[in-house]
Amino acid sequence: MRGKMRGVQRSSTRAVGATSLRFAGSSGVLGVCARGRSALDRSVIGLCSLALAALALCATRRAAAQDRPASDAAVVAPPAPTPTRYAIEASLDPTTHIVDGTLRLHWVNESAAPAVDLWLHLYLNAFANDDTVFMRESRGQLRGVRNPGRGRIEVTSLRTDAGVDLLPRARTDLIRGDATQMRVVLPSPIATGDAIDLRIVFRSHLPPVFARSGYVRDFHMIAQWFPKLAAREPSGVWSSFPYHGMGEFYSDFATYELALSVPTGWVVGATGEQTSEEVRGGRVVRHFRADRVHDAAWVAWPHFRERAVTHEGVQIRILYPPGHDAAVPRHEQAVREGLTRLGRAFGPYPYRTLTVVLPPRGADGAAGMEYPTLIVSAGPWMDMPGIHTPVPEDVTVHELAHEWFYGLVASNEVAWPMLDEGLTQWATSRVLADLYGESRSAVSLPGLTLSNFELQRLFALHGRPVPAPGLPAYAFDDTSYGRSVYLRTALVLETTRRSYGAARFDRAMGHYARAQRFRHPTPDDLFASFDGVFGGGFSDRVLRPALMRGETADARLVRLSSVRNSAGAYLTEIEAQREGTLALPLWIELRGEHGERRRLPWAPGVPRYRASFTARTQFTAALLDPDRHNLLDADALDGTIAHRRAPSRAVLSRLVALFYAMIAAVGA
């Protein structure tokens, strides 16, 4: 099945190329018309040009219109149910923080090879002891939060629907100290296209909230909480891995049916849409269903306040702590804008619900995490009335963008974390830049604005070198993971967008997101989408070196001279040198004494640039990359030359005023 999907994806890539050719054909017609102009009457040719231009425009629009519905039609349609189905009945005991569950799993072998075993993930066991892979790799902390206690999951029964007990055939001691994977050897292989039905009884002991899961007081974030199958590749290989310190998850799409039992009066947010609700004794059971998702998580808390709105057909539920009503409109606005903008760029959000959780105080460990149709933003304590710095929006939009790059485009998050975190980071920064303005997208205070991309550049490119973003998650430590996978990837993408054209870039990224929807793409699929738009070999020249090998695009100006010759003109000579191996098209801006400007292009394949020309203007200053396309140059200051000082600014006076205020405060 997935093999067929890949075939579809390849032909889809070719279709992008065909679209480009159609546009090229249109301009060709206009070109012929223009060339014949001298032989014909001007008025006739004028009409001819107008008519052809109109025809070409219509053709172009038709082509674009054909493309858009064709690509979006596939993704707008409600996702068809997948053959694999998880039906989970679970009950939360809020006093012991234990979830007792029964999973009925219907699994169809969609791979090309018979399955002799099943691989299940028991990821809560990452917190069972200090020797697990997660605890060893993360040294017991995540994002600065230390592990406050234990958590685990026990499988107490594992039987086929025929009653065969598989538990004696299951092993979890696959890695020393780590029981986050369970391999179950099947009594008989499951052939391609055949299915197996299992009934798994499990008990999840939630940890004090840490690394995405757990409880604080009576708040419960219930994630990675049930035995979940690893993803099985089309070849028949299970892509199973332990719960790593860095990197996240990877599973196949399935239908999830959840029956979640909590005490009466408790608010529950979960993956999917709520289909029904029933009261049993002192408890309430809420039923949720989600098609074509690859995970399910839920949150339960009796104190949640709720705001429900609908945007573009999506029912948005915002669950937030009491007393923070003022923070909700900001998150709501971010979600509305995000759904619209991300949907336009990467194909519409295909599910009918989206639950946004603002976790309460003390639940930092659960914050900033994405699940299918459910996102956990950062807490409302980040809301600062009167200060228009889009920090809360940043987290919300980031997690929302994951609904595309993780939720829909479901790459292996451990093998290639850049495909989810990096692409999401870039998409988030773009949404914020479009929403608030590029220069105000990170900080917007009186007298100080900071750009989101520039801030990322500051953190990503300075300090000790980091591994290339395209490496697996376990190649990084806590710091280098953020700097490389998140930030550097975003910078590579934005640099590509600025250097090679926003429209084409957006088309390539949009194609990737649409073509790989409900699939498990690899970096090669991303590169194929770009090659489809930019032409063969583009990714090998630009994206692959930058992302997979971490190559840099440092460049500097070496020399500028502008000397008057005997004819009274000025001979200007400029030299520049590439220091990095990544070749980007660059511009050099020369500035004259009286404000004149001249731009010189620097082709990608030229490592050392030299130009000289004679002009009436004396050029006294030069600036490399004046439009700030290249965000991968660690030192942009060496791309500046000024032989004459520009009018000075009152830097010293303002700093004196600042320090005076500080000293006066000390001596107050």
Add this chain to the structure above:
Amino acid sequence: MSPMLARVRGASVGTFTVYLCGALLALAPAMPLASALERAVGDHPDGSGALYAPGGIWLMEAFAALGGAWAMLANVTIVVLLLSLVLGPLLQMTWLAALLRRQKLAEALAAGARRYFSAIGVSIALSPLLGLALLLLVAVPGLVGLAVASTPSDRTHDLALLAACAPALVIAALWATWHDLARASLARGGGVLSAVIRGALATFERSAVPAYLGWLAVGALLGLAAQLLGGALDIGGTLASFSVLIVTQLLALLRTFIRARWLAAALERVR
């Protein structure tokens, strides 16, 4: 003219000297930092104007380029803060002497120097109160935080913690007011240290703290205005730079005179 304003007017030179000392101290960390930033963007065609580019593009670049200069800047700032603490009592006592007797600067300086160690004594004697304020700042929010830990409302929790800071802030305001009043009493020759402190406490009328907080608030607003106006006026060129210098320093001077007014009032209170 009220005696208070007469004092301020009579001590203009002293007040200006205090302002000048503050400005010189501010210059110490500001100069190397400004120089490093301007040097970093020195080759930019826009010069130091690049530091103000929208989005902080070159400002961040310049900060990243500071490298080893950060350690030097931190050291200079620490030295300046220590100097402020050491010179503070001398300046304050000189200032009070000038405000009290409208003396010439040299005479006021001599009077200030005579009471320098007594002024330090006042600070030491009152330091337990400041210590108490710091203790309350840590302990009360901690205890309140434990008490309201089970509240389901984060807003209640946040507001409770904010309210829990109030006792510490009240104590700090009491300390600062008492400190100024005690030094004013010392400047008046209020006797031995214990007598000075007791005397200051005796004159500690209900309106003393609001009066102190009043000047503090105005001073803070003037500091903020200096930053905002400085930014608005800094459009490049010698004239604009000069305007920024004049406006920000005039506001700093004004702030010093407003403190002088409060100190003159303190001298009246401990009469």
